[in-house]
Amino acid sequence: MPACGNEAHGQGPGGEKVTYVRKAGPNDATTLSKMNNEFNHLRIKPKDIHKKLNRGSEIVLVAEVDGKLSGFACAQIMDSFCYTKPYAEMTELFVRATSRRMGVGKALVGAIEKELLSRGVSHIHILTGMKNKSARALYEKLRYSDHKERREVLYDKNMKS
């Protein structure tokens, strides 16, 4: 698994591609905005992305395939007095349609894991759709356990509506 700044090689339909995973920087804000729109269908202004990247409360990694930004992953660390150890949640994972099935998602998850381990966090949660076959196949390949048996309900509320 590549850590940030390391390379991974994957065989795409066009031959050998080089995937490079690194921390997102201010110059990535415009492409992150476009990729987030492709993924979450939300238009967040690059300047707002820039501000949030600067806050540093979120781990944001990007993957370049042959030098072109092709995906990103985000994680946040939860550290409560109620538990002995912190844990992290990988909140976003996205690979552009043209770069899928080349190992980019795997490289991003691997790099998020290494980054978390380097910060002393060894437990990671991921919430994904039951019907998201690609994501579930990826997480299962990477030895994540599912908890379908858990009888929990996600509640949410828009407190302004």
Ligand SMILES: CC(C)(COP(=O)(O)OP(=O)(O)OC[C@H]1O[C@@H](n2cnc3c(N)ncnc32)[C@H](O)[C@@H]1OP(=O)(O)O)[C@@H](O)C(=O)NCCC(=O)NCCS
């Ligand atoms: C899920 C996603 C990130 C996977 O990224 P990816 O770069 O295509 O994944 P990888 O190439 O690293 O796949 C690694 C392994 O995962 C499994 N996998 C990934 N996509 C798969 C698919 N569509 N069908 C079956 N298995 C799949 C395979 O085992 C694959 O290994 P293989 O190609 O050697 O068979 C990508 O499809 C995506 O961005 N989807 C839309 C966003 C999304 O749903 N994100 C997850 C939110 S929690």
